[in-house]
Structure formats: structure tokens, C-alpha cells
């Protein structure tokens with residue numbers, strides 16, 4: 131009798147461990163947005179430092195953040211996030227990419243403000259109008275050189 135109890139406990143332990151391993155980790159939208167926010171801030175300082183390859187890199191990472199949002203959180207509390215991202219961000223992202231290509235600081239600043247407005251506007255559409263995005267005033271990390279030109 132005791133033996134059966136032990137076997138059952140052992141098997142249920144195994145299956146519990148297996149189910150925990152198979153439960154894939156899915157990042158929340160707030161979490162993904164946090165990393166988008168970090169890229170958004172770094173992007174500003176890279177362009178300010180005229181480190182255009184770094185700016186291009188941060189922009190790519192930012193876009194990957196949006197891809198993650200569409201992939202992991204396509205529907206967020208009834209809002210079709212995956213479908214909202216393209217219309218909201220395509221144009222300003224393309225403007226920013228163009229400015230980086232041209233190494234044009236003035237164009238960059240205009241495009242960057244457009245992007246920040248697009249961020250805030252999607253927040254409004256998603257019922258998060260209190261999350262407002264603007265130009266950063268301090269680098270998010272100070273252990274990385276934004277002006278280091280290769």
C-alpha cells in the first residue's frame with residue numbers, strides 16, 4: 131500500500147516538473163514596452179552623439195521590440211496590438227531610418243518627435259493615454275559611450 135502511494139507521488143512529481151518546463155515564458159506587454167523605451171532613449175543619445183551606426187542599431191532593436199509585441203501580445207485587453215503597430219509606427223520609423231542614413235541631425239530630431247508622438251498616440255488608442263513619450267534629457271545608462279565613433 132505504502133509503495134503505491136510513493137509511486138503515485140513520484141509520478142505526479144515528474145509530470146509537474148515536466149509541465150513547468152514546457153510552460154514557455156511569454157513576456158508581458160509592459161515588459162516589452164520597457165525595453166522599447168530603453169531603445170527609444172538610447173536612440174536619441176546615439177544620434178545626438180552622431181554615432182550613426184549605433185543609432186541604426188538601436189532603431190533595429192526598437193523595431194524588434196515591436197515585432198515581439200505583435201508576436202507575444204497580439205491582443206492586449208481587447209486591443210488588436212499586432213494590427214495597431216504598423217499603421218501607428220511605420221511612417222515615423224521610416225523617417226527616422228532615412229535621417230540616420232543621411233546622417234542628418236535636423237531631420238532626425240523632427241522624425242524622432244514624430245515617433246514619440248506615435249508612441250503616445252497608440253497609448254491613447256489603447257486606453258493608456260497617461261503614458262506619454264518625449265525626448266529624454268539624461269542617458270538611460272552612463273557606462274556606454276553614445277558619441278564613440280567607430
Ligand code: HEC
Nearest residue numbers: 159160163164166167170214215218249252256258261263
Ligand atoms: C501598438 C500600440 C503601441 C505603440 C505603437 C507603442 N506602445 Fe507603448 N504601450 C502600449 C500599451 C497597450 C501599453 C500598456 C501595457 C500594459 O498596460 O501592460 C504600453 C506601455 C508603454 C510603457 C509603460 C511601461 C512601463 O512600465 O511604464 C512605455 C514606457 C511605453 N509603452 C513606451 C513606448 C514607446 C517609447 C513607444 C514608441 C517608440 C511605444 N510605447 C509605442 C502600446 C503601444
